[in-house]
Amino acid sequence: MPQSTQLTDPVTLGGVEIPNRLYRAPLLECAGNGPDAVDRFISELEPTAASGVGLIFQGASIVTEDGGCAAPNMTRVHDPTFVDRLSRLTDRIHDHGSRLFIQLAHGGLRGMSMWHAGYRERNPNAVQKAVSRPPWQLRLADRAGLINLQPDVLSTDEVRELAEAFGRAAGYAVDAGYDGIHLSGANMGIIQQFLSPYYNDRDDEFGDGVQFLLAVRDAVREHAGDVPLVTKVPVETASPPFVRQHLTREESLDMARRLADAGYDALVPVEVSVYWDMSVIRGAFPDKAWAAEDLQSEYAAVFGGRWRARAVEVANRLESRWFDREPGWNADFCRAVRNAVDVPVLCEGGLRERRHCDRLLGESCDMAGMARPFYAEPRLGARLLDGDNRALCESCNNCTIPQATGEPGRCRTPSVVRKRARLDKDGVYDGKQ
Known part of the structure; x- marks a missing residue:
């Protein structure tokens, strides 16, 4: 049977026409807010657009003036002048x-401030906005000195103000020409913390975590109008076995229905853990990154000493063996969400081949996304949309671990870098679908 929907077909998302169904999933651009921030974004994202990718998600951008950054050199978008x-x-x-x-x-x-020793040293009074009192496992890790918890539990009024901060940032972005808003609803960010029973033990209206996303929706509509609004929808089935309270598939499907009915224009279903672990970036253990001589002192500064850095490395090695790496590992959950809602569903997670994308389109999702492959090949779209089958990315994760030190996202695997150089020299990326 011929495939009815293909990667090169156009699609409409929240009234915005997108020329094809390939998207660059959010990544850390590490551009910060300095005088060269815009140029860094352009150098990172324009090659992807030039290669024909229909939709680009600029990576997680923080909506408040202080706190909230989960990694070094994240960009803040609270300031309209900067945006x-x-x-x-x-x-x-x-x-x-x-x-x-x-x-x-x-x-x-x-x-x-929870995990970065160098940041804590520079900002000794920093606290973390918390949905509720942190779970006992995190409190135990804090007492053991593995992390540094200084939770500031949000009042009801502060929750509403945080939702307003999302709305204001959305308004600034639309004024600057952005075509839509994507909410980071997973990866242990604060939206997932509202949605997750592991983190949310509130006794006010926001004890129902979807209410926070509804408040954000209202704020976005007030400040940015009818701009397309997308959110990730997490299911926490990748959590460790000792975590008894987590989002089940049934609960996440119910959330998806409520959000679609409430006016969210597209959903990105993702299978995650309650922790920030390799459920997000599944793949091989990044041995080359951990062994890099030029980063050893940086790792020690970030994690609080060489022995602590080595402990994180060992945990990273164990996690790399734990999580399933099946291409499109979110596809089954995406299919269930797509059968439950009437809005576009976007699928990402381990996709590396054109044939996988085409197979999932129309069955499990309406758009197919890749993230780390664009670190390896910023102009990957030119190959995939022209029918070339596979991205060069080997899912080795050597691009991700150095970002804990503030390093930009780039491929550090010599064999992949050499292959890209040969393709570039041969003019493979010069064409565009």
Whole structure:
């Protein structure tokens, strides 16, 4: 039977026409807010647009003036003057016919003050916005000195103000030319913390975590109008066995229905843990990154000493063996969500081949996304949309671990870098679908 929906087919998302169904999933651009931030975004994202990718999600951007950053060099979008400068970026993306959505985020308990020793040393009074009192497992880790919890549990009024911060940032982004808003609803950010029974033990209206996303929806509509609004929908089935309270599939499907009925224009279902672990970036143990001589002192500074860095490395090695790496590992959950809602469903997670994308389209999802492969090949779209089957990315994760030190996301696997150089020299990336 011929495939009825293909990667090159156009699609409409919240009234915005997208030229094809391939999207760049959110990644850390590590651009910060300095004088060269806009140029860094352009150098990171414009090649992807030039390669024909229909939709680009700019990575998690923090909506508050302080706190909330889960990694070094994340960009803050609370300041309208700074966000207005990003219109140079949106213009460049639109010149190539692509669409650009911004992902809005806040780390909550996952903020750098919890895990980054160097950041704590520079900011000794930093606290983490918390939905409720942290779970006992995190409190135990704090007492053991593995993390540093300083939770500031949000009052009801502070929750409403945080939702307003998301809405204001959305308004600034739309004024700067962004085509849509994507909410970071997973990866242990504060939205997942509201949605998860592991974190949310509130006794006010926001004890129902969906109410926070409804408050964000209202704030976005007030400040940004009818801009397309997308959110990740987590299911916490990848959590460790000792975690008894977590989002089940049935609970997450119910959330998806409620959000679609409430006016969310598209959903991104993802299978995650309650922790920030390799359920997010499944793949091989990043041995080359951990062994890099030039990063050893940086790892020690980040994790609080060489022995602590080695302990994190060992935990990283164990996690790399724990999680399933099946291409499109979110596809089954995406299919269930797609059968339950009437809005587009986007699938990401381990997709590396054109044939996998085409197989899932129309069955499990309406758009197919990749993230880390764009670190390896910023102009990957030119190959995939032209029918070339596989991204060069080997899911080795050597690009991700150095980001804990503030390093930009880039491929550090020599064999992949050499292959890309050969393809570039041969002009493979020069074409565009």
